[in-house]
Amino acid sequence: MCETPTVHDFGSHEKLLVVDFGGQYTQLIARKVREQNVYAKIVAWDDPGLGEEWRSAKAVILSGGPKSVTDENAPTLDPHLLNNGLPVLGICYGQQLMAHLLGGRVHKVLHREYGRQLVKPSPKAALLASEGQVWMSHGDSVDAVPPGFEVVASTEGCSVAAIQNTEARKFGVQFHPEVTHTERGIEILRKFLFEQAKFAGDWTAGNFVEEAVASLREQVGEGKVLCGVSGGVDSTVAAALLAKAIGDRLLCVFVDHGLMRKNEAAQVVADFAAHIPAKLIAYDASQQFFDALSGVTDPEQKRKIIGAEFVRVFEQHADELKGCDFLAQGTLYPDVIESGSKTAETIKTHHNVGGLPDWMRLKLVEPLRWLFKDEVRAVGRELGLPKEMLEREPFPGPGLAVRIVGEVTRERVRIVQDADYIWREELYRAGLSAVPPSGYSGPQSPAVSPKAQVWQSYAALLDVQSVGVMGDSRTYAHPIVLRAVASEDAMTAHAVAVPFEVLDRAATRIVNEVKGVNRVLYDVTSKPPATIELE
Numbered sequence: 428m429c430e431t432p433t434v435h436d437f438g439s440h441e442k443l444l445v446v447d448f449g450g451q452y453t454q455l456i457a458r459k460v461r462e463q464n465v466y467a468k469i470v471a472w473d474d475p476g477l478g479e480e481w482r483s484a485k486a487v488i489l490s491g492g493p494k495s496v497t498d499e500n501a502p503t504l505d506p507h508l509l510n511n512g513l514p515v516l517g518i519c520y521g522q523q524l525m526a527h528l529l530g531g532r533v534h535k536v537l538h539r540e541y542g543r544q545l546v547k548p549s550p551k552a553a554l555l556a557s558e559g560q561v562w563m564s565h566g567d568s569v570d571a572v573p574p575g576f577e578v579v580a581s582t583e584g585c586s587v588a589a590i591q592n593t594e595a596r597k598f599g600v601q602f603h604p605e606v607t608h609t610e611r612g613i614e615i616l617r618k619f620l621f622e623q624a625k626f627a628g629d630w631t632a633g634n635f636v637e638e639a640v641a642s643l644r645e646q647v648g649e650g651k652v653l654c655g656v657s658g659g660v661d662s663t664v665a666a667a668l669l670a671k672a673i674g675d676r677l678l679c680v681f682v683d684h685g686l687m688r689k690n691e692a693a694q695v696v697a698d699f700a701a702h703i704p705a706k707l708i709a710y711d712a713s714q715q716f717f718d719a720l721s722g723v724t725d726p727e728q729k730r731k732i733i734g735a736e737f738v739r740v741f742e743q744h745a746d747e748l749k750g751c752d753f754l755a756q757g758t759l760y761p762d763v764i765e766s767g768s769k770t771a772e773t774i775k776t777h778h779n780v781g782g783l784p785d786w787m788r789l790k791l792v793e794p795l796r797w798l799f800k801d802e803v804r805a806v807g808r809e810l811g812l813p814k815e816m817l818e819r820e821p822f823p824g825p826g827l828a829v830r831i832v833g834e835v836t837r838e839r840v841r842i843v844q845d846a847d848y849i850w851r852e853e854l855y856r857a858g859l860s861a862v863p864p865s866g867y868s869g870p871q872s873p874a875v876s877p878k879a880q881v882w883q884s885y886a887a888l889l890d891v892q893s894v895g896v897m898g899d900s901r902t903y904a905h906p907i908v909l910r911a912v913a914s915e916d917a918m919t920a921h922a923v924a925v926p927f928e929v930l931d932r933a934a935t936r937i938v939n940e941v942k943g944v945n946r947v948l949y950d951v952t953s954k955p956p957a958t959i960e961l962e
């Protein structure tokens with residue numbers, strides 16, 4: 428096992444504690460708070476360290492949760508914590524629990540309230556300035572408020588939509604201010620954070636960089652760090668942060684498995700050299716990956732082979748790489764929150780690197796451990812990294828191998844690379860994609876609202892053939908599948924309604940310019956039931 432890294436959680440910042448009762452929006456609460464420049468930390472209700480976290484916080488938000496406060500073994504809190512004077516905002520289950528623990532009463536409602544509702548606040552409501560749509564999702568409701576509290580808002584189906592005790596600085600809302608469907612949700616959070624809890628708003632990317640650099644220097648001391656880079660946003664920002672902290676004691680390694688998109692491997696190396704002041708060793712290991720994948724068609728088998736081959740490359744270069752004391756990992760805050768809490772079925776083996784050789788079982792350093800993805804990008808901007816490096820679409824570790832149904836060969840990779848380049852070039856030219864394909868030198872994309880842009884797009888190759896006609900000749904060749912999805916977190920996704928003329932242009936170019944393709948299909952399936960990648 429690798430040694431667990433030193434825990435550094437930005438104790439010098441004013442902290443908002445989010446107590447997690449298992450609510451589906453808990454991460455969202457923390458993200459929305461951080462977007463207001465307030466450092467938010469999520470701690471589970473039954474974490475033994477909760478009391479200490481509470482005492483070192485400036486304010487607390489109690490999350491939603493799936494239980495009823497009156498259920499046996501329902502998640503709860505030590506009521507003393509609620510009396511220690513900190514401002515507290517209870518959301519949904521959080522409001523009910525606060526009411527329950529402070530002497531109010533909670534009951535099951537006859538009809539679950541779910542969806543948008545119009546909330547009407549009273550003039551006294553400290554957090555709600557005016558009426559507006561809110562997002563409700565609950566089966567219980569407060570029906571008697573605790574002593575000292577008053578009801579300050581209602582909806583048609585819920586007479587206690589918000590409660591408060593301004594003297595004790597305790598507030599509750601039955602709806603979810605953190606979701607975008609609640610029109611003035613951010614205003615509610617801001618009123619709580621800045622008017623009631625008096626946060627200064629000291630959580631910025633600049634402060635994070637300064638503190639992370641100091642913390643990394645302390646953790647690493649005079650040691651050396653090995654950092655694998657893939658060209659992805661996380662490993663790029665982790666490397667840039669480490670380079671700033673420890674300079675030439677950082678050794679970065681890029682393994683080119685031959686399964687990157689067109690021109691991409693060269694661009695990763697060039698961008699790194701231009702923007703990150705650290706040593707990068709790039710290994711062209713493509714031949715050994717193709718050899719290992721030869722004849723393999725099973726998706727899981729491909730993933731396992733690629734994971735194992737990565738490790739083999741590190742083993743082959745052990746002499747050059749040994750001597751490092753730490754291994755950098757791009758763990759993000761959502762991974763930290765979720766680790767250990769999932770027993771989900773494996774849909775795909777999502778690891779990129781299999782078991783590590785002994786000499787690589789180093790102490791871990793995790794520079795991004797406290798950041799959400801948006802914050803990683805903000806830190807990257809702060810470190811001066813260009814847009815092309817920070818807004819890159821997510822790309823799977825096994826690369827194009829999971830976009831080639833059937834055997835992975837150099838020729839089939841070439842077909843996918845060429846088709847994928849054209850597809851992403853057309854999306855970029857139409858303003859639907861923020862970043863052009865590597866090596867693009869045409870005109871800049873017209874500005875289109877980020878909302879209209881795709882989250883991930885690619886071309887894939889199927890393992891079937893169909894008949895076509897080119898000139899006067901019959902063709903019997905492969906179809907290309909185009910995909911462009913909108914998503915927030917890859918858990919769910921839907922196909923983007925790409926205008927027909929863009930699809931038409933891409934399809935025409937692909938069959939004309941890419942040898943071996945005579946048909947182009949657009950995948951309109953959502954996730955679920957499909958996944959984003961084909962394999």
Ligand code: XMP
Nearest residue numbers: 776777778821822823824825917958959960
């Ligand atoms: P699926 O296909 O499961 O993909 O809907 C969800 C997201 O994860 C990416 N993906 C991977 N990323 N290693 C990765 O680092 C992998 O093995 C892997 N497989 C899928 C995929 O591109 C999408 O963004």
